[in-house]
Amino acid sequence: MRGLHDLIGVWRRLAALIRRRRIARDIDDELAFHLAMRRADLAQDGAADPDRAARQQFGNVALLRDRTRDMWTFPSVESIVQDARFAVRTLIKAPGFTLVAAFALAVGIGANTAIFSLVDAVLVRGLPYADADRLVVLIGNVRRQTVERRGGSFPDYLDWRDQAASYEAMAAYTGSTTTVTSGSGDAERITIEAVSAPYFDVLGVAAGAGRTFRRDEDAVEGRDAVVVLGHGLWQRRFGGDAGVIGRTITLGTQPYEVVGVMPAGFTGLTDQAELWVPFTMSSLSGYALAQRGNRGLQVIARLRPGVTTDQAAAEMASISARLEAEYPDTNEARGVEVAPLPALTFGQIQPAVLALMVAVAFVLLIACANVANLLIGRSELRQKEIAVRTALGAGRARLLRQLVTESCVLAVIGAGLGLALASVALNLLVASTPLTLPTYVHPGLSLRVLAFTTGVALACGLLLGVAPALHARGGRISEALKDSARGSSGAAAQRLRGVLVVVEVSLAVILLVGAGMMIRTVSNLSAIDPGYDIERVLTLNVSVPRQQPAADAAPDGPPPPFVTPPRDLIARLEALPGVTAASLSSDYPLSGNSSAVFYAAEGDDTTAAGTRPRAYVHRVTPGFFETLGIPLEQGRPFLESELTPDAIAVIVSAGVVQRFWPGQNAVGKRVKLGSLAAATPWLSIVGVVPEVRFRGLPENPTSDPDLYFPYVDRGVQAVMVRTAVPPESVTALVSAEIRLESPDIVVYDVSTMATLVDAQTAQQRFTTWLMGVFAGVALLLSIVGIYGVMSYLVAQRSREFGIRLALGAGRAGIIRLVLAHGARLIAVGLAIGTVAAVGLSRLLEALVFRVTVADASAAGAVALLALVAIAACLAPALRATRVEPVVALRND
Amino acid sequence: MGDKARPTGELMPGTLDMLILKTLTRGALHGYGIAQHIQRASDDVLRVEEGALYPALHRLEVRGWLRAEWGTSEHNRRAKFYRLSVLGRRELARESDYWDRVASAVTRVMQAT
Numbered sequence A: 001m002r003g004l005h006d007l008i009g010v011w012r013r014l015a016a017l018i019r020r021r022r023i024a025r026d027i028d029d030e031l032a033f034h035l036a037m038r039r040a041d042l043a044q045d046g047a048a049d050p051d052r053a054a055r056q057q058f059g060n061v062a063l064l065r066d067r068t069r070d071m072w073t074f075p076s077v078e079s080i081v082q083d084a085r086f087a088v089r090t091l092i093k094a095p096g097f098t099l100v101a102a103f104a105l106a107v108g109i110g111a112n113t114a115i116f117s118l119v120d121a122v123l124v125r126g127l128p129y130a131d132a133d134r135l136v137v138l139i140g141n142v143r144r145q146t147v148e149r150r151g152g153s154f155p156d157y158l159d160w161r162d163q164a165a166s167y168e169a170m171a172a173y174t175g176s177t178t179t180v181t182s183g184s185g186d187a188e189r190i191t192i193e194a195v196s197a198p199y200f201d202v203l204g205v206a207a208g209a210g211r212t213f214r215r216d217e218d219a220v221e222g223r224d225a226v227v228v229l230g231h232g233l234w235q236r237r238f239g240g241d242a243g244v245i246g247r248t249i250t251l252g253t254q255p256y257e258v259v260g261v262m263p264a265g266f267t268g269l270t271d272q273a274e275l276w277v278p279f280t281m282s283s284l285s286g287y288a289l290a291q292r293g294n295r296g297l298q299v300i301a302r303l304r305p306g307v308t309t310d311q312a313a314a315e316m317a318s319i320s321a322r323l324e325a326e327y328p329d330t331n332e333a334r335g336v337e338v339a340p341l342p343a344l345t346f347g348q349i350q351p352a353v354l355a356l357m358v359a360v361a362f363v364l365l366i367a368c369a370n371v372a373n374l375l376i377g378r379s380e381l382r383q384k385e386i387a388v389r390t391a392l393g394a395g396r397a398r399l400l401r402q403l404v405t406e407s408c409v410l411a412v413i414g415a416g417l418g419l420a421l422a423s424v425a426l427n428l429l430v431a432s433t434p435l436t437l438p439t440y441v442h443p444g445l446s447l448r449v450l451a452f453t454t455g456v457a458l459a460c461g462l463l464l465g466v467a468p469a470l471h472a473r474g475g476r477i478s479e480a481l482k483d484s485a486r487g488s489s490g491a492a493a494q495r496l497r498g499v500l501v502v503v504e505v506s507l508a509v510i511l512l513v514g515a516g517m518m519i520r521t522v523s524n525l526s527a528i529d530p531g532y533d534i535e536r537v538l539t540l541n542v543s544v545p546r547q548q549p550a551a552d553a554a555p556d557g558p559p560p561p562f563v564t565p566p567r568d569l570i571a572r573l574e575a576l577p578g579v580t581a582a583s584l585s586s587d588y589p590l591s592g593n594s595s596a597v598f599y600a601a602e603g604d605d606t607t608a609a610g611t612r613p614r615a616y617v618h619r620v621t622p623g624f625f626e627t628l629g630i631p632l633e634q635g636r637p638f639l640e641s642e643l644t645p646d647a648i649a650v651i652v653s654a655g656v657v658q659r660f661w662p663g664q665n666a667v668g669k670r671v672k673l674g675s676l677a678a679a680t681p682w683l684s685i686v687g688v689v690p691e692v693r694f695r696g697l698p699e700n701p702t703s704d705p706d707l708y709f710p711y712v713d714r715g716v717q718a719v720m721v722r723t724a725v726p727p728e729s730v731t732a733l734v735s736a737e738i739r740l741e742s743p744d745i746v747v748y749d750v751s752t753m754a755t756l757v758d759a760q761t762a763q764q765r766f767t768t769w770l771m772g773v774f775a776g777v778a779l780l781l782s783i784v785g786i787y788g789v790m791s792y793l794v795a796q797r798s799r800e801f802g803i804r805l806a807l808g809a810g811r812a813g814i815i816r817l818v819l820a821h822g823a824r825l826i827a828v829g830l831a832i833g834t835v836a837a838v839g840l841s842r843l844l845e846a847l848v849f850r851v852t853v854a855d856a857s858a859a860g861a862v863a864l865l866a867l868v869a870i871a872a873c874l875a876p877a878l879r880a881t882r883v884e885p886v887v888a889l890r891n892d
Numbered sequence B: 001m002g003d004k005a006r007p008t009g010e011l012m013p014g015t016l017d018m019l020i021l022k023t024l025t026r027g028a029l030h031g032y033g034i035a036q037h038i039q040r041a042s043d044d045v046l047r048v049e050e051g052a053l054y055p056a057l058h059r060l061e062v063r064g065w066l067r068a069e070w071g072t073s074e075h076n077r078r079a080k081f082y083r084l085s086v087l088g089r090r091e092l093a094r095e096s097d098y099w100d101r102v103a104s105a106v107t108r109v110m111q112a113t
Helices: A002-017 A020-044 A050-058 A061-070 A077-093 A095-125 A154-163 A199-203 A231-238 A309-326 A341-346 A350-381 A383-391 A396-432 A447-472 A477-483 A491-526 A568-574 A624-628 A654-660 A727-738 A753-760 A762-796 A798-806 A811-844 A856-881 A885-890 B015-026 B031-041 B050-063 B086-111
Strands: A135-143 A147-149 A167-180 A188-195 A226-229 A248-251 A254-261 A275-278 A298-303 A334-340 A537-543 A579-585 A595-601 A614-620 A649-653 A670-673 A683-689 A706-710 A716-723 A746-752 B066-072 B078-084
Touching: A002 A020, A002 B050, A020 A050, A020 A061, A020 B031, A020 B050, A020 B078, A050 A061, A061 B050, A077 A095, A077 A396, A095 A350, A095 A396, A095 A447, A095 A762, A135 A309, A135 A341, A147 A334, A154 A167, A154 A309, A167 A199, A167 A248, A188 A199, A188 A746, A199 A298, A226 A231, A298 A309, A309 A334, A334 A341, A350 A383, A350 A396, A350 A447, A350 A491, A350 A762, A350 A811, A396 A447, A491 A762, A491 A811, A491 A856, A537 A727, A537 A753, A568 A579, A568 A716, A568 A727, A579 A614, A579 A624, A595 A654, A614 A649, A624 A716, A649 A654, A654 A683, A683 A706, A716 A727, A727 A746, A746 A753, A753 A762, A762 A798, A762 A811, A762 A856, A798 A811, A798 A856, A798 A885, A811 A856, B015 B031, B015 B050, B015 B066, B015 B078, B015 B086, B031 B050, B031 B078, B050 B066, B050 B078, B078 B086
Parallel strands: A188 A275, A226 A254, A614 A706, A649 A683
Antiparallel strands: A135 A147, A135 A298, A135 A334, A167 A188, A167 A298, A226 A275, A248 A254, A537 A716, A537 A746, A579 A716, A595 A614, A595 A670, A649 A706, A670 A683, B066 B078
8 A cells, every 4th residue: 555655654754843853863873873884994994094085985964964854854845836836737738627627626615615604703703792602691581381581670680680699790781762863864763772881891892982881870760861872873873973972862852961982883782772871761761670570681791700601500590599589479480591692692593504514515525526536537547647757756755746736736726716706605695695694793704714715625635636646556657558548447446436426426415305304494484374464564663752742741741642643544554555454553473572461361360480371462453453364263353442541352362262261252251461369450352363473483482372452552653554565565655654744753674574474484594595506516516427427437338338239239238237337326325325314414403394304305305316317327328329339449 | 855866876766765675674774784785785786875875764764664773783883773664575575576577577678689
């Protein structure tokens, strides 16, 4: 085995790198010994000046020493450059080969580069905060049928903050929206965060100008009307004027003093915030701070160095137990989950990105197999050249180096093209992805990505250089010179090519099966009936401000009226052309704005936290169910007369009936908010609607039912419009109609129900789309590879076929012969690929929906590949039958 | 690398490695001893130049065909002794086999009339 010596050589030279001095000294000693021996011998022979004679015979000692030392070192940069130049010349001489090989590598390397930049941006660079691995989210939870994630309440947060020792700092925050009228431009609805003062310290982010909140600015409710502006808002409405600090701006109707501006790119943990207020200015977040049971807060904390998540979780468990003992009413069965922020942020997207990374690695391997096949063919053609060079004294290592240099140059050309491909593909990918990537994630060709690509290219180069070397290893010079004229090759080369076909087929199977599973997933997901009609529904949010209070109004008198009664909107919207129905509600499906309450049903006194009835509440106008196409199972929709704050009518979803009055008509039964003993009024059920996927697809996050209450006018509401035309087309019309009466009305979050549903399955559709592309590329590459190998094998055996034909073999027999050969290789590849696909299907577990690898989609993928692969063998097989016996026999 | 360090003059290209390997089948020897032996065994026909010998020895060592260790020479001096490794023995068999064929082929050609 020649290869072994080359490996030993590389290893020894590597090892020598750390023993350079030692080796140099040894060589000096060795040469000195030789000189001394020579001198002694010369003296014995009676030489006049043995010293001088010895040195004369020896020649240039310094040169000899250098040349001996060179044996232990790697080739110099100059000789590598020389080799590379030679390789480039060789490649230019074979432009067809070079183009095909470089393009195959470009596709493989380009796909890897593009996906790796995604990995780099999401999983390596990750969050834009210092020491982000010490950031944890404290998620208040409750033990019900399963442990359900909730949030924290302000009193709970204060207790956690004061009692826990695991954290450097802890902050509570919540996202909200408000209308800003100060600065330039129309009134604008913006996303804000109400935060406790240490928020910025926890994240390790300082203000770009001015300051963030002082520690005492979240101490007294309603006292500190200060805000920190986001960079975007500052630029947009205040022209980036530093003088805005210290000035007063109006949010809603209240004045606030600007104390600082955050640096560009900071959008808070909600990733959408443009402004921050202290938590204690709860009028903005609409949050009841004092209630321990009011759990809508997010809590973020920074672990002390060295404290693990588990340690923190253990501490939180004991704190929770203390709070549970102290406040059994509100804290029964309540715990805290300590979740690392990076995992929480990227956990969703991680499985897709990793699965895609594996997929592109396979594509690259297939591309490499193709190029290796081409290289083997080339090295056969070049056997004569190689033999001549060997005869002229080129060492084997030198030749191997030349081959590896050549394939590395090829790979570098491929990588160059691949980078260009990747940057184009990446832009397309980011522009067209249905995934909502965090705003700070910018996949791009960073230094790390370039290093990755370079590494991949060199790995390909080495791998590919070894292929022809492996193939060439058997041949000795004399043999090569002898039979190079015909360029035939030994059984080893044929076997190697067979292995390449098997590898290509099995990798393609894996990718096709993966793509098949994803396609099935998407079709399964789109087949889900959410329970409402998602076509032709426009969704938007509207903020209607109240009129300025009269100057003489009593401070605690009734609030001033809205600038326009929100409910009047419905009639106006329904009168618009193309609109068939409209409704107002507190929230709409998949808006993410639903909130839950405890309720009690007459005759049921369950109060244990684990099983206590809980439901999501929505306030809706009578047309809500019609607009969404939700049928009533029992009873009737609300009446116009019931749209008052003190109405006692309620519509429940089927889950409520199922639980308390199974099989009965629930109309007329009564429920109330809070516990049975609460002073809240009894509410009469007037209708029952089916359970719908109000809060998530494919399933609601929890199985709690819904309670629908009559709509009352609020400053902010969700509007839904059912249309007879594509819903996007009425957007401008609807917005204009809503804003007709006052420019202070803000329309925001305009979308369609179909878009909202799509967003729920973005992850799967994104993965499916890319997987499909990669599988397609893999299929194409492997077909090219199979075709190439089979053509080659047919050419190899053309003499044999000629003889067979001359001896009277039928054409069908020859075709069968070739196809059988191909089919054998393909079958082995299919078998290996299928087994591997079953193993690797686990990678997709987090992504697929109601699909297993055993599904018809996988079988379909295998069948497709088998069919296409056999078809690729057909052309060479037909060519085999056209061999002219005489020509084939003369072809020697 | 050492391919430029081929022996010149007396030796045919590629044969020095073989001669070194062959010499070492008799046991461990230092560089000077190897040169002496080749010269003596060839009746002074083949002279090994130091300029070729040491690069060749180190090349063979790097490849794993020779093992080297420091010992004491017959004149009680510290010297580097080379020994044949298993891989080296195998390589020698291959090289001498090839040599036999080439040499006899060349001879046949030269004797043909």
